[in-house]
Amino acid sequence: MKKTFYVTTPIYYPSDKLHIGHSYSTVAADTIARYKRLRGFDVKFLTGTDEHGQKIERIAKEKGVTPKQYVDTIVDWIKDLWKLMDIEYDIFIRTTDDIHVKAVQKIFKKLYDSGDIYKSEYEGKYCTPCETFFTERQLVEGKCPDCGRDVETVKEESYFFKLSRYQDRLIKHIEENEHFIQPSTRKNEMINNFLKPGLEDLCVSRTSFKWGIPVEFDPGHVVYVWIDALSNYITALGYASADDADYKKYWPADVHIVGKEIVRFHTIIWPAMLMALNEPLPKQIFGHGWLIIDGGKMSKSKGNVVDPQILVEKYGVDSIRYFLLREFAFGQDGNFTNELLLKRINSDLANDLGNLLSRTVGMIDKYFGGALPAEQTANGFDQDIIEMAKTVVQQVESHMEKMLFSDALAAIWSFISRCNKYVDETTPWVLAKDEERKAELANIMYVLAESLRIISVLICPFMPNTPKAIETQLNIKDSAIKTWDSIQTFGGLGRQVTIAKGAVVFPRIDIAKELEAIEKDIPTPEKSEVKETPINKKEDE
RNA sequence: GGCGGAAUAGCUCAGUUGGCUAGAGCAUGCGGUUCAUACCCGCAGUGUCGGCGGUUCAAAUCCGUUUUCCGCUACCA
Numbered sequence: 001m002k003k004t005f006y007v008t009t010p011i012y013y014p015s016d017k018l019h020i021g022h023s024y025s026t027v028a029a030d031t032i033a034r035y036k037r038l039r040g041f042d043v044k045f046l047t048g049t050d051e052h053g054q055k056i057e058r059i060a061k062e063k064g065v066t067p068k069q070y071v072d073t074i075v076d077w078i079k080d081l082w083k084l085m086d087i088e089y090d091i092f093i094r095t096t097d098d099i100h101v102k103a104v105q106k107i108f109k110k111l112y113d114s115g116d117i118y119k120s121e122y123e124g125k126y127c128t129p130c131e132t133f134f135t136e137r138q139l140v141e142g143k144c145p146d147c148g149r150d151v152e153t154v155k156e157e158s159y160f161f162k163l164s165r166y167q168d169r170l171i172k173h174i175e176e177n178e179h180f181i182q183p184s185t186r187k188n189e190m191i192n193n194f195l196k197p198g199l200e201d202l203c204v205s206r207t208s209f210k211w212g213i214p215v216e217f218d219p220g221h222v223v224y225v226w227i228d229a230l231s232n233y234i235t236a237l238g239y240a241s242a243d244d245a246d247y248k249k250y251w252p253a254d255v256h257i258v259g260k261e262i263v264r265f266h267t268i269i270w271p272a273m274l275m276a277l278n279e280p281l282p283k284q285i286f287g288h289g290w291l292i293i294d295g296g297k298m299s300k301s302k303g304n305v306v307d308p309q310i311l312v313e314k315y316g317v318d319s320i321r322y323f324l325l326r327e328f329a330f331g332q333d334g335n336f337t338n339e340l341l342l343k344r345i346n347s348d349l350a351n352d353l354g355n356l357l358s359r360t361v362g363m364i365d366k367y368f369g370g371a372l373p374a375e376q377t378a379n380g381f382d383q384d385i386i387e388m389a390k391t392v393v394q395q396v397e398s399h400m401e402k403m404l405f406s407d408a409l410a411a412i413w414s415f416i417s418r419c420n421k422y423v424d425e426t427t428p429w430v431l432a433k434d435e436e437r438k439a440e441l442a443n444i445m446y447v448l449a450e451s452l453r454i455i456s457v458l459i460c461p462f463m464p465n466t467p468k469a470i471e472t473q474l475n476i477k478d479s480a481i482k483t484w485d486s487i488q489t490f491g492g493l494g495r496q497v498t499i500a501k502g503a504v505v506f507p508r509i510d511i512a513k514e515l516e517a518i519e520k521d522i523p524t525p526e527k528s529e530v531k532e533t534p535i536n537k538k539e540d541e
Numbered sequence: 542g543g544c545g546g547a548a549u550a551g552c553u554c555a556g557u558u559g560g561c562u563a564g565a566g567c568a569u570g571c572g573g574u575u576c577a578u579a580c581c582c583g584c585a586g587u588g589u590c591g592g593c594g595g596u597u598c599a600a601a602u603c604c605g606u607u608u609u610c611c612g613c614u615a616c617c618a
Contacts, residue, residue, distance in 0.1 A: 192614095
């Protein structure tokens with residue numbers, strides 16, 4: 001039986017369309033999923049939407065539709081976006097799905113029965129005009145942070161989750177499992193800010209709004225966010241349903257990919273819930289960094305966030321996916337600018353990879369009429385290429401285990417550079433003038449074609465479309481030479497390569513011109529406002 | 542306030558447990574080449590590794606201190 005691999009994204013809050021920050025998490029998860037599939041794992045890749053809560057209820061009301069109608073339209077849009085970005089998820093869970101709703105009710109009941117959930121009183125500050133609860137901390141000088149008016153103390157009967165009960169076990173688990181929280185700096189934040197000072201019990205029900213999962217045995221209450229949202233990772237697999245085969249097969253998750261702002265929920269509340277349910281904990285939570293906008297104030301409230309749809313339509317999925325994973329270190333924040341994006345596309349994709357393919361295919365066409373002869377003679381530079389091809393595969397494998405996407409791509413690109421250098425070293429245009437040396441020339445072309453085959457397999461997880469273009473132009477049809485195993489040794493491609501010249505894969509972009517055009521679409525704010533603004537800050541994961 | 546990060550070439554960043562003339566990519570300059578998407582290849586740089594003090598034969602790397610920036614600080618997701 002194949003080894004399983006279960007990877008998840010956060011479930012996104014469909015209060016509005018998603019932005020590039022959400023795409024970032026999802027592209028990363030998709031890439032790791034594709035990579036693991038390529039390595040022969042039985043992969044489950046889960047994404048979805050977290051659809052309940054007061055905010056959605058309010059927006060729907062403003063729009064004059066039901067909450068369900070409202071989220072339906074956003075969810076359709078999200079699914080289209082993932083299709084556009086070539087996200088190959090296995091399951092798309094919605095917290096309004098029947099299977100999820102029923103399972104959450106069972107989970108809630110189970111926790112109540114075990115004494116992990118108890119009824120008590122929640123005391124909060126309520127702003128009547130805004131119809132919102134606030135905590136003491138959220139208040140601005142004792143007033144409503146939204147409208148500035150007075151708030152009143154309101155007591156609400158609520159259910160609480162006994163988070164405090166699991167404090168010691170959590171500390172132990174986190175400290176004993178080095179890879180549980182990644183990157184490790186997040187681990188210290190959790191321990192010092194929450195676990196060491198002591199955990200407070202968590203309010204897990206509300207009566208102030210209706211748009212949520214009703215508590216089965218107490219109909220006035222709805223299950224509050226985190227019990228609802230976090231459960232998705234197991235309800236999507238059929239936990240607490242009639243058919244829990246997938247749960248038994250895939251749980252615990254190998255990695256939950258989340259933005260760093262929700263690491264807390266995933267490393268404290270979620271494990272505590274699982275402990276209370278007597279279920280195994282996920283193996284790893286990876287809190288990636290944010291994309292920071294430099295030169296543009298991007299926040300949802302301003303309505304000028306970076307729209308992934310526009311970027312993809314303009315520059316292509318593979319370019320955007322490549323950029324996201326290459327430019328930024330996965331665990332850290334990174335500056336997103338249009339200029340960086342365009343520079344990356346030009347230098348790495350157009351000049352290095354695209355041009356390598358183009359010149360290789362061009363020469364096979366020009367010197368051999370599109371088909372290499374069987375008779376080929378090796379040269380002194382071949383060995384270096386062959387050895388490096390082997391090394392690169394190992395490097396990519398090692399980086400991918402640690403989710404170092406950028407490092408993996410850098411390794412692949414150093415091989416691409418090596419291939420471009422090989423062309424210079426062997427000077428095919430000189431050999432082409434000499435009929436006697438056709439066999440040497442043919443070998444050079446073969447080494448390049450075979451290298452491109454290997455490159456095309458290596459980039460598969462990151463860029464789903466480019467490999468197809470490479471395969472078409474080099475006439476690679478046999479699926480046996482598109483596997484990961486097939487790139488462990490140099491020479492999988494038959495010697496008599498025939499080519500089919502195609503269009504340029506990554507056209508060069510006139511950066512100055514393009515930037516000017518973009519600026520027209522998105523007005524640049526005053527320099528003084530340029531202060532970095534996280535585009536996915538604390539919103540809607 | 543508490544806790545945790547970051548500060549390295551013009552720009553974006555690498556630099557495991559202290560040991561190299563401190564690196565890469567981009568941008569810049571010069572040279573080469575012409576198969577290719579004015580591409581590719583080579584060479585050349587510049588750096589008080591935030592400041593100060595200390596440990597050491599040796600510190601970007603460890604310790605102390607200081608400056609600036611950033612993150613987390615629980616029931617909004």
